[in-house]
Each structure stands twice: as structure tokens, then as C-alpha cells.
Amino acid sequence: MDNNHRYFFKIATSCNEFERIHQLNYQTFSEEIPQHEKNEQKKLVDPFHHENTYIICIKDDELIGMVAVRDIRPFSLDRKIGAIEDSLPISVNRPCEVRLLAVKKEFRNGRVFVGLAQFLAQYCLEKGYDAAVISGTVHQLKLYSQMGFQPFAQLTGTEEALFQPMYLTKETFEASLAGRILHPAIPFLPGPVHISDEVRAALMGRPYSHRTKDFSEKLNRTRDLLCGLTNAKHVQVLLGSGTLANEVVAAQLSLIEGRGLILANGEFGSRLVEQAQRQGLSFDVLEKEWGQAFSKEEIVEKLSTKSTWIWAVHCETSTGMLNDLTLLKRIAEEYGLKLCLDCISSIGAVELDLSGVFLATGVSGKALRAFTGLSFVIHHHEVAPSPVLPKYIDLGVYMIKDSIPFSHSSNLVDALLVSVENINDETYMKIEEVHQWLKNTLNHYGLHLISSDDNSSPILTIELPAAVSSYEIGKVLYYNGYLLHFQSEYLRERNWMQIACIGDYPTATLEKMTALLYQVVTYELKQLQASTSKFLNEGAKSGREVTLIT
Known part of the structure; x- marks a missing residue:
């Protein structure tokens, strides 16, 4: 691990951290800057300690930097110059005060200050503050400026310890050195994932009608590619989330006589159970501890003479486990069951052969690396519309209309097409x-x-x-x-x-x-x-x- 890896920033939470905060506070504002009297304990407890949130920098388990934030009035700066609103050149609704910015001498190379400023800005934005004020020592005005702070009002303090009131806003931070080099957090999420510039550009194109030939051709190209990715014959693209796609599956199952079996070993298996209940399906449930695999014996034992379908999650997002697709297909074939799968987190993440699967669902916004908003149902058989189903969740309606029975989004389809073309x-x-x-x-x-x-x-x-x-x-x-x-x-x-x-x-x-x-x-x-x-x-x-x- 190099030196850069050993730095990290956090909010102080432990007694041990607070003790070290008091020590650094003393070293900075009693020994270095003569703002407070020295003492034998070599600790300085801030009078607003219990109101402060401390952002700290840790290196090799050592606390090397800190800054405190509080939003309870009056601020210490209010006491020095009067209500800050009377002196600020901007109007503010929810300000906070930043105090006790301190970094150990041997680590004042800029990186720690910049990191504290970046953490501070993100924290303030999340809390809904529209401005932060601080009393900055006159010896470090350039540093404060690099963090985005701007001076206002008159100097405060004594000749030995002069301070300049300063303020920070979202705009001043973004224009500063610290703001310009702050990058968005790198996502390691199941979705949304990082989206390429090419896919972003496709989304931002001029929208056009879903009734045009151009739209139809692009949607059909997308559908063909999805079929190729999954070894399927048909796919219907829906305007909605994965929940909609699973509702479409449940609606199709409501048309099948007999009883079903739902496998649940995680959050999304449980959601299938709830959707099936809401659709009034007749089914049994094989439930296991989260992250525990299903065996053939357990599944077969739960089947009945009335069982006609089985529904499961392929990649159970809540645990990250893959349920055994080969096993499920084998059981379905052996016992004459229609196998339905939620493949929302697996399409685009792992190679999939959905031959032999009755119905399967997927979405645009996870491993396919496009934008959330489209889902799809994969199938191999011809599906006719049903007069007893609501049209929006009737797979047959989508099939006879080539996936365009209702309004569609050209932007989302364009983005999905670009993303799917790049999967190989x-x-x-x-x-x-x-x-x-x-x-x-x-x-x-x-x-x-x-x-x-x-x-x-x-x-x-x-x-x-x-x-x-x-x-x-x-x-x-x-x-x-x-x-x-x-x-x-x-x-x-x-x-x-x-x-x-x-x-x-x-x-x-x-x-x-x-x-x-x-x-x-x-x-x-x-x-x-x-x-x-x-x-x-x-x-x-x-x-x-x-x-x-x-």
C-alpha cells in the first residue's frame, strides 16, 4: 500500500478519536496559534464540542487533520462580528459554521487540506446547508482560497492571532482548486453502473416518435441482439422497471392451470412471492436462508401433482449468489414444468443460455450498462393477447405490436442499443x-x-x-x-x-x-x-x- 492509500477521511465517532481531536486542537490553537491558554493536560476541549461534527483525516491509524462543523446559532463568528447575514455579500437560508481546521505540521502538503475541503463540501451539501462560514487565520488565506473560501467582513482576534471571516458556497467550492479536482465517487453498484460516454450521447439525442420506421428498426435491432445474448427466440421491450416485467410474467402465469412453485433464498425471491400473491396465483414456496443454494431433492420434494410452473431468481442480487440455471432447467424438463426466471442482475453480467426457459425478465439499467427505464420479457413461444389481463401487463399485446403497443422512449432505446452492441x-x-x-x-x-x-x-x-x-x-x-x-x-x-x-x-x-x-x-x-x-x-x-x- 503506497502513501496515498494510507490517507482516508471520515466523521469522528469514537472516544479515542475525540481524545486525539482535543490534543490536536491544543497543539494548534494553544501552542502554535496563541488563541488559548496552555495547560498541563495538553488538551483543549472546544466549548461547542457536543454540538460539533468532526471530519478527520487518518493516516496509519494516526489522526493528522480535522475540521469541525456545527449549525446551532449563535455561531462563534456571530459573537465576533454580529449576525453573519448582515455582513455576507450573499443571501443564505441555512448556513453552518466551520471551525478548528487543523493539520499536523509534518502533513501540511496540501493533500490533507484539499481532502478535508472535499469531504466538507459533500457533507454540507448532503445536510442541505447553502453556505459555510469560518474564521481563517491570516497566515493561511491562500490555502483557504484554494479550498473555495471567500473573505468578508473585518478581521477579528488579536495582533498575535488575527482571523479573517470567510464563506464557502457550492459555487465557490466548485470554482476552487479543491472543487475542480473532486471527481464523483466510482460506482461499484449492481445498478446503476458506470455508463460510457457513447451511451450517454445516445440518450441525449433529439427524441423522435415511436411510430417512425427509424424507431421500429432500432428497437428490432435491440431485440435481436438481446435474443442473441440469451439464446432466445423472442423478447418484448417494455417502458418500465424490472418490477413491471415480473408483473407481466405473473400475469401470464395466471392464465396457466395448476399450481406453481416459487424459490426464495433472498430479497428478490421474496418479492416474486409478493407479486404472485397480489396476482392471486396458486403456488407453494420453497424458502431457504439467504445465500443458501437449492438442491434438486428439496425442489422435487416441494412439487405436487398439480405443479405446472416454477419461478426463481437467477442472480439473487441481495446475496450475490447465482442459483443453478442448469439444475432448474433439468428439473423443469424432467417434470414438465414451465420455468420462469428473474434474470435482471445476470443479463450482461454472465453468459446466459435461456433455451428451455418459458419466461425470463431483464432490465436496461444494470449489467447491460444503459439507463434505467426499460425492461424486457424473454420467451420462445407465440403469445396471444388475453381479454382478461390489463393491457399494460399483457405480453400478447406487446407481441402482436412488435413491442410498440404504447408510447415508447426513443432516447432510452437508442442508449440501450448502443450498450447492447458493445457486449461481447x-x-x-x-x-x-x-x-x-x-x-x-x-x-x-x-x-x-x-x-x-x-x-x-x-x-x-x-x-x-x-x-x-x-x-x-x-x-x-x-x-x-x-x-x-x-x-x-x-x-x-x-x-x-x-x-x-x-x-x-x-x-x-x-x-x-x-x-x-x-x-x-x-x-x-x-x-x-x-x-x-x-x-x-x-x-x-x-x-x-x-x-x-x-
Whole structure:
């Protein structure tokens, strides 16, 4: 790990971090800048400490920089110059105050200050602040300017410690050095994924009517390519999400006599169950623990003499596991069942042969790397319209109208066509290479993966130690430039996070992201260990009996 990898920025949360904040506060504003009296403890606790949110920089487990944010009035600057609104050259509705910007002397090379400014800007935007004010030491005005701060009002302080009131807005930050070099977080999501400039350009073209010959030709070309990707005979493209496509499947199943079986071993299998219930289907459910594979014996045992169809998720996004397509096709053939599959996260991510599958669904916005908004239903048989189904979810209506029974989006279709044209054998090879590299690296770091090698998809699910929060780890990675999948409720409940490797990632990016993930998890575990040790030591010194609940 090089020097750059060892820096990261986060919001302070632990007692150990707060102790080091007080120490750096003292070193900067008592010893270096004579703003406060010195003391024997060599600690300076800010009077607004309990109202502050501290953004800190960590290098090799050492706290080397910080800045504090608070939004409770009056600000310390209000006390010095009066209400800030009276002096600001701009109108503000929800300001915050930035204080205690400090970096240890040996690390004042610009990178830490820039990183703090970038984190600060993102944090303020997320909180809805429209301006931040600060008292900047006159010795570092150039530095503050590089971070986007602009001077206003008169100087404050004493001759030994003069400060310039300054303000920061979204516009001044974006025009600054720190703002110009800030890049959006690199996404490692199951969707949306990184979208190429070529696909973006297609989306931004001039819209045209879905009734034109040009639209029909492009849509048919897209459908042919999708059939080629999945070894299917027909595909109908719908204007809507994957949920719509699965509703269309459920509607078709409602026309079939007999009983069905739904396999559920994750969030999206459970969603199929709910959709089937809402459509009033007659079915049984084979439910397993999340991430556990289905065996032939379990599936066959759950079938009845009335079973006519089976419905499952191919790539269960919530766990990242691939359910065994070959096994499901074999069971369907052996027992005369119509097999339906949710392939929303697998089309474009892994090679698929959907021959022998009755109905399958996919979307434009995941591994196909186009924009969300289109979904599709894949089938091999001719489908006639049904008078008992709502037209919008009647697959037969789409088939007789060549997928244009209603208004369509030329922009979304153009973008999808460009993305599908770029998927080939090399695409799958690159995804698999990244997939294997990530699995090996994460295993090397000792991080626990949910899916085994036998059924692992390019969506890798990591179960973090119970002592650290997957949500908090995910936020740290996001603020440091990498967007992993961690915000979904089903992941938070299980303390899981996911890395989807279905984009095009340089090796250097993968190395930095995984090294940072390992560093942050290790750091947080150390913080917990330090806090626990301190708690036990204090209990021992006081003679109290200490019990840890784990």
C-alpha cells in the first residue's frame, strides 16, 4: 500500500478519536496559534464540542487533520462580528459554521487540506446547508482560497492571532482548486453502473416518435441482439422497471392451470412471492436462508401433482449468489414444468443460455450498462393477447405490436442499443477476471464473502464483523471516492455490503478501493478495541465490576 492509500477521511465517532481531536486542537490553537491558554493536560476541549461534527483525516491509524462543523446559532463568528447575514455579500437560508481546521505540521502538503475541503463540501451539501462560514487565520488565506473560501467582513482576534471571516458556497467550492479536482465517487453498484460516454450521447439525442420506421428498426435491432445474448427466440421491450416485467410474467402465469412453485433464498425471491400473491396465483414456496443454494431433492420434494410452473431468481442480487440455471432447467424438463426466471442482475453480467426457459425478465439499467427505464420479457413461444389481463401487463399485446403497443422512449432505446452492441465475449471475460481478482483479494484480507466459489456472481456480498457497521463503513468509502452497495435496508439489517464488478475498472482503481476497505474496517475494529480497553481499565481503577454485553 503506497502513501496515498494510507490517507482516508471520515466523521469522528469514537472516544479515542475525540481524545486525539482535543490534543490536536491544543497543539494548534494553544501552542502554535496563541488563541488559548496552555495547560498541563495538553488538551483543549472546544466549548461547542457536543454540538460539533468532526471530519478527520487518518493516516496509519494516526489522526493528522480535522475540521469541525456545527449549525446551532449563535455561531462563534456571530459573537465576533454580529449576525453573519448582515455582513455576507450573499443571501443564505441555512448556513453552518466551520471551525478548528487543523493539520499536523509534518502533513501540511496540501493533500490533507484539499481532502478535508472535499469531504466538507459533500457533507454540507448532503445536510442541505447553502453556505459555510469560518474564521481563517491570516497566515493561511491562500490555502483557504484554494479550498473555495471567500473573505468578508473585518478581521477579528488579536495582533498575535488575527482571523479573517470567510464563506464557502457550492459555487465557490466548485470554482476552487479543491472543487475542480473532486471527481464523483466510482460506482461499484449492481445498478446503476458506470455508463460510457457513447451511451450517454445516445440518450441525449433529439427524441423522435415511436411510430417512425427509424424507431421500429432500432428497437428490432435491440431485440435481436438481446435474443442473441440469451439464446432466445423472442423478447418484448417494455417502458418500465424490472418490477413491471415480473408483473407481466405473473400475469401470464395466471392464465396457466395448476399450481406453481416459487424459490426464495433472498430479497428478490421474496418479492416474486409478493407479486404472485397480489396476482392471486396458486403456488407453494420453497424458502431457504439467504445465500443458501437449492438442491434438486428439496425442489422435487416441494412439487405436487398439480405443479405446472416454477419461478426463481437467477442472480439473487441481495446475496450475490447465482442459483443453478442448469439444475432448474433439468428439473423443469424432467417434470414438465414451465420455468420462469428473474434474470435482471445476470443479463450482461454472465453468459446466459435461456433455451428451455418459458419466461425470463431483464432490465436496461444494470449489467447491460444503459439507463434505467426499460425492461424486457424473454420467451420462445407465440403469445396471444388475453381479454382478461390489463393491457399494460399483457405480453400478447406487446407481441402482436412488435413491442410498440404504447408510447415508447426513443432516447432510452437508442442508449440501450448502443450498450447492447458493445457486449461481447470480451465483456464477459473482463467481468470474470475482475470477479476472480476481487474474490481472491477480499479473501486475502480476511473479509467474509456470503457466496461460495460454486455459486458466486459478479455481485460480491461481504458480511462485516458485528462490531462495525456496514452502513458507516460504506459512508466512509463513499466520502473517499468509492460508492459500494450498502444503503439498502436488507443489507443494513444483516450488516452486509456489496461490491458489484460489472463495470469496467482499471486494476489500480480496484487495488485502491479494496485496500481502503480493508484499512477502514481494520481501523474501526482497532478503535473499538481501544475504547473497550479504556472502559475496562477505568472500571478496574474505580473498583467497579464491569460486564461486557456482546
